[in-house]
Amino acid sequence: MGAGASTMKRMILTSSSGVGLTYADRADMVVPLIFRFVSGPLPTSHHLDNYLKGGSFRGEPDVRWSDLVVQSPQTGRAHRELGLVWFCETCGVELIELWFDPSPNNQLQLVWILDYLRAEPYMVERLRLRLVDFDLLGADVAGLRERTVRALDVTERDFEVARMAWEAYRAPTPELCLGLLSRDFPRLPFLKPAMEELLAELPSPITGLGATEARLLELIARGHNRTRELFQPGGLLETRVYDQWELGPLLEGLASGPMPAVAGLDPKLATLAPHDARGRNAAFRRSRLLLTEFGKAVLAGREDFRSHNPIRRWWGGTLLTNERLWRWDGQSRSLVAP
Known part of the structure; x- marks a missing residue:
């Protein structure tokens, strides 16, 4: 939908893989979220909150949610200094679509942003989840413009699943993530496969390699x-x-x-x-x-x-060291504790 084609103001939240959506004419504003959660220590909750709250404060993250956003004809530069939620309320955004593909980092971004937005009534009422069953990275703009992508309203249960998954990944051991594999999440169908791909990056009990x-x-x-x-x-x-x-x-x-x-x-x-x-x-x-x-x-x-x-490497909230080396047995789909 073009910017001037309707009064409905649409925003898309996506990952940096979905930056092509900016030019696909499906929303008035596309917000690519930049975090990589699959390697290195996870950002603190404080850092993540400041990224979304916007404004510039000394010693706070250099990058904010608005930094990769292309200026919109309707709002000009209003987004630069406002927090994401405050911007949506101030500018009367009517629909906020979540476009996150099946790759593990995209799925982690999806559960993080759902967990963050669940406490924001204005956002909750306007959220739609798009079931993006293809890779956004490398998708051509024409394809993104024309493609039919199923949309779902976001329910309380979806927020609950997101909270559970995000907490599990941030926990100091991978045990809660293993627990997710025995559950069913039909409305977040790519979450479990992503979690299994992440668990497979833990060292093997035989070779010690992810x-x-x-x-x-x-x-x-x-x-x-x-x-x-x-x-x-x-x-x-x-x-x-x-x-x-x-x-x-x-x-x-x-x-x-x-x-x-x-x-x-x-x-x-x-x-x-x-x-x-x-x-x-x-x-x-x-x-x-x-x-x-x-x-x-x-x-x-x-x-x-x-x-x-x-070894001294982060896997979500788990710090892997030789003394605390969690391993993943891919054959039995089970964790081997240190």
Whole structure:
């Protein structure tokens, strides 16, 4: 629906994957939410709230909900300094659609934003959930404009499921997330598959590798030794959990430590700052990867990578260390406690 085609004011909340919706003429304003919840420590509730409340305060997040929003003809720059909810009320937004695809980070964003909005009566009455059953990233604008995407009203039960799932993912152990797999969420059909994909990234009881790490080793073993073909979106790795920027640290983890599984990573990477994207990119491109003998043994299930190498990595609210190493047994779909 074009901006001037009707008096109904529509807003779409989506992930950064859905930025193409800005040009698909389906709403007056598209708000892409930028958080990545699948790697690194989770942002605090305080940080997330400030991101949505807007305004600029010293020491608060540099990025706010309005920063990726294209200026709308109706409201001009009004969104820049207002909180999301306050903006919707002030500008009389009549319909707020949630567009989040099945990928794990999108599903985590969906449960987070539902949990946040459940306490806001103005928003609750105007929310619609779109069941986006395709990947938003890479979808062409014409396709997004024409596509039929089923819409549901958001119910109290949906808010309850979102709260439960978001709390489970933020908990200090993955046990509550495992509990979600035995439940049915017919109105949030992509939540359980996403949670299972996330659990598969916990280290295996046999190899000590998560699903994406294991796939990386398999591809390197087959001779795919260039990071570009491994990391590019829609590339060989076919990872749905991590984006291309999160794969670098994962590969570095496999190539460093007392017993590396991968050799050939450019040694300059060890000296570059994490935020030096250009330098790190170039170093990754210069790398020619191959498996070490130990890496081959890990891939074959004869060695456990984590028995020989340190780990300190966040999985949701769970900090994985060698002493507190939760593992995921994909065959029995069960957790192995430390």
